[in-house]
Amino acid sequence: MDNRPIIASISLGQVRSFQFRSVDDHRKRYALPLAHGSLLLMKGAIQLNWEHRIAKSTRSMGARINLTFRQINERS
Template identity: 50%
Template sequence: MSLPEIIELTPGQLSYWPEWLAEHQANRLFDLLLDKVKWRQDVITIFGKTHSIPRLQAWFGDPGTQYQYSGMVLEPSPWPDILKPLRDRVSSEAGEPFNSVLVNLYRTGSDSNGWHADNEPELGKSPVIASLSLGAVRRFRLRNISDKTRTMTLDLPSGSLLVMGKGVQENWHHQLAKTSRDVGPRINLTFRRIIKQPPGA
């Protein structure tokens, strides 16, 4: 295994592999997921108002890995065969026994994900999140929660793996902003570990 580039955020640390998957591997995985995943456009509730999320998504995981965010409840679909070995490999790189993955499809530059942290109660304290990018290059931004002048930007190519280590979700927000550039579709897989059921589950 190749060694990652370590990016110190203080507090928090990123581990980044720009070419974690070879180009042909990334392309094949992208095509398989695009074709085989049952994509859905869910609805979230923000400040009491409901909105269709500006992307498509799917949630896979072990039994009992229900996930809630923004008023939405995701029940896990069983792991597809194409994702099982990938989960194991990502878990080994991150040193974290991931048991679930949120798969997002950004169809065009108009699809996006706003400023947020992956800090839901079922992820436990100081979660580790691993993010695998496939398809079009998109710009990933981080912004310190207590000092919004502290920012970082990464252009994530197809086949790249970014692991957000302990301390990142508590101290940093991240986003994938809209872009007016003519970009193709992108699939992003964010591997997570559900350690307890959300309230009311």
């Protein structure tokens, strides 16, 4: 993959918090809930400038599955 991939992520099941934090300043953080059927599209420089995760939870959670699709460009 190149350094600016396009990633589409579909979340099914339990609502979870998708978290971002700045690579340059870990105090800059954002979170958004991914509800059942959510589509998250990440592109551009987001992979270069932001770390992302779905954090572990100490609470019991319902079932959840994530389908992730990446556009991979062949290098010539």
